[in-house]
Amino acid sequence: MTTHIIDVPLRWRDLDTNGHVYHGTYLTLLDEARSTWLRSGLALAGADSHLIARLEIDYVSELTVDAGTVAVECAIERLGTTSLRTAETMRTPDGTVVARSHAVVVFWDRETRRSAPPSAEDRARLEAALADQQAQPPVER
Numbered sequence: 722m723t724t725h726i727i728d729v730p731l732r733w734r735d736l737d738t739n740g741h742v743y744h745g746t747y748l749t750l751l752d753e754a755r756s757t758w759l760r761s762g763l764a765l766a767g768a769d770s771h772l773i774a775r776l777e778i779d780y781v782s783e784l785t786v787d788a789g790t791v792a793v794e795c796a797i798e799r800l801g802t803t804s805l806r807t808a809e810t811m812r813t814p815d816g817t818v819v820a821r822s823h824a825v826v827v828f829w830d831r832e833t834r835r836s837a838p839p840s841a842e843d844r845a846r847l848e849a850a851l852a853d854q855q856a857q858p859p860v861e862r
Contacts, residue, residue, distance in 0.1 A: 725762030727754040728790045735786065742784040747820050748776065751809055754793030755824060762795065763850055765843045767828060774804065775825040781818045788813040797851045803828050803836040805847060 729750045737743040742750075752773075759768035784791065792812045799806040804827045811820040830837035839847065 725758040725796075726792050726794045727757045727762075728792050729753050730790050731784075731786050731788060733786060740785055742786070744780065747778060747780070747784075747811070747822075750791055751776075751778070751793060751811065751820075751822055751824070754811075755795055755807065755809065755826070758795040759826075763846055765839065765846060767839055767843050770829045770831055771826050772829050773824055774827045776822065777824075778820055778822040780820055784811075784813065784819040790814060791819065796854055797847065798823065800847050800851055803838050 731742060731750075735742045735746040735750075756768070759765050759771070792814070794810045794812070796808045797805055798808045804825055807822075807824045807826060809820075809822045809824065810818060811822070812818050827836045828839045828843075829835075838844065
């Protein structure tokens with residue numbers, strides 16, 4: 722699977738006083754989707770041994786609890802030695818893009834407390850997913 726779409730529910734507590742999903746909550750929604758994608762979509766054995774080194778987000782349109790859920794599409798933009806850069810698009814059920822983000826995910830060795838390359842098995846999964854993505858026609862983001 723090259724990209725993965727994860728549906729994340731919206732909660733009443735996600736709202737600000739204007740009835741919009743609070744801007745900081747977008748980061749939580751993206752993190753939930755990204756973590757699910759690494760664990761389930763890519764099936765990485767070391768999916769829970771990572772940290773975020775950089776996060777960029779563009780807020781495109783408003784999001785209210787009326788949407789019920791958001792779908793987050795996750796894809797690999799670039800694979801490095803100890804990290805990967807992702808591209809993520811968050812949409813409402815009607816397809817409206819509400820945010821676009823990029824994250825640098827660093828693989829982490831819990832014992833040494835330093836960045837580390839993914840296992841050979843995980844690297845092979847990441848390389849295969851990236852190759853599959855590159856073989857597909859571009860998708861409008």
